[in-house]
Amino acid sequence: MVTPTFRFAPSPNGDLHLGHAYSALFTNRSARKAGGRTLLRIEDIDFIRCRSEYVRNAIEDLSWLGVVWEGEPRLQSRHMPDYRAALDQLAAMGLLYPCFASRQEIREAIAGRPDWPNDPDGQPLYPGLHKHLSRAEREAFRASGIPHALRLDMERALSQVNGPITFTEAGMGPDAETGPLEADPAAWGDVILGRKDIGVSYHIAVVVDDALQEVTHVTRGQDLFYATAIHRLLQILLNLPEPRYHHHGLISDETGRKLSKSAGDRSLRSLRAAGVSAQEIRSALGFDEET
Known part of the structure; x- marks a missing residue:
């Protein structure tokens, strides 16, 4: 029997924001409901914009948030x-x-x-x-x-x-x-x-x-x-x-614009530094049941 396999695949060209948090938590929850697993992939082929510190920060932020994945992250650059x-x-x-x-x-x-x-x-x-x-x-x-x-x-x-x-x-x-x-x-x-x-x-x-x-x-x-x-x-x-696809809604700011790194939207790291807890972020994004 094939194990349902999901993946979260951020690009390390900046620090993760709430939109990434939502997508990672959504993927984790979907994998659990399907009785499957989550993999972490770092899509860092763009060596012009991607930075190793963003890779480290992403892994640290996701762990702090409570996102769970199986095995070592796959770095595309390798x-x-x-x-x-x-x-x-x-x-x-x-x-x-x-x-x-x-x-x-x-x-x-x-x-x-x-x-x-x-x-x-x-x-x-x-x-x-x-x-x-x-x-x-x-x-x-x-x-x-x-x-x-x-x-x-x-x-x-x-x-x-x-x-x-x-x-x-x-x-x-x-x-x-x-x-x-x-x-x-x-x-x-x-x-x-x-x-x-x-x-x-x-x-x-x-x-x-x-x-x-x-x-x-x-x-x-x-x-x-x-x-x-x-x-x-x-x-x-x-x-x-051919995998199955599930495209979820985007997290937007008060104007309806989707969050992005290029726009300088507030990162998870800055929220952490301001004292916001992982549970508060999960609750705000609709993942109260996550632990």
């Missing part, structure tokens, strides 16, 4: 070969292409096009620059030393899939949707899977890790609901198992 192997597999299938375009070049390509479509995150879809370069042109760009990203040829990738792409949503999507849902990866266009700066993207790393860690249930915030379409497509292309 498993880059796993993600590169997945990229190599997609490249061998002819599904990736190098993009040498800068952000400025992309902006200029869609300038004056107010009707240009956006992806679910509100960012303009990639306009296809460098998608159809000849081999000689690509080699010339490489020889010049211009860094490049690796993009997924979405049209070609979808041609490899038979039938609709679906996922099981046990929680509540932004439109209050539950149950078996149809995913729409095409809404994201030719997404980046290999970043110029750090080599791999969140999308490729998360699906590889979920498979390697035998994660059966993914609990995370609604802000990642639409990214599930990309993840399900990659799972199909890479022949990886």
Whole structure:
């Protein structure tokens, strides 16, 4: 019998706040109700923004909060070969292409096009620059030393899939949707899977890790609901198992804005320093039954 396996996976680019606390406690409670286990994954592939002190702080804050996990935390930065192997597999299938375009070049390509479509995150879809370069042109760009990203040829990738792409949503999507849902990866266009700066993207790393860690249930915030379409497509292309998904609501401030590290929202560490107890935080977040 397969043990229900959940994971909490923060990124150490700042200290954890109440939104992280809610997600961690929600995951822990969901695992207990399912008779399963919780794993802790530290998503630190972004070496530009992630810091080792934030890793230590996150582990300390979660322990103080009463979050329980099994085994040692998995640090993504120690498993880059796993993600590169997945990229190599997609490249061998002819599904990736190098993009040498800068952000400025992309902006200029869609300038004056107010009707240009956006992806679910509100960012303009990639306009296809460098998608159809000849081999000689690509080699010339490489020889010049211009860094490049690796993009997924979405049209070609979808041609490899038979039938609709679906996922099981046990929680509540932004439109209050539950149950078996149809995913729409095409809404994201030719997404980046290999970043110029750090080599791999969140999308490729998360699906590889979920498979390697035998994660059966993914609990995370609604802000990642639409990214599930990309993840399900990659799972199909890479022949990886499909977990169940549960996207929970987000913790917001008094204006309705979701909490974030970049906005400087108050961290768990600062609340601890101010004398707030772990039980007070759990109660405020609706986890009174947690001990």
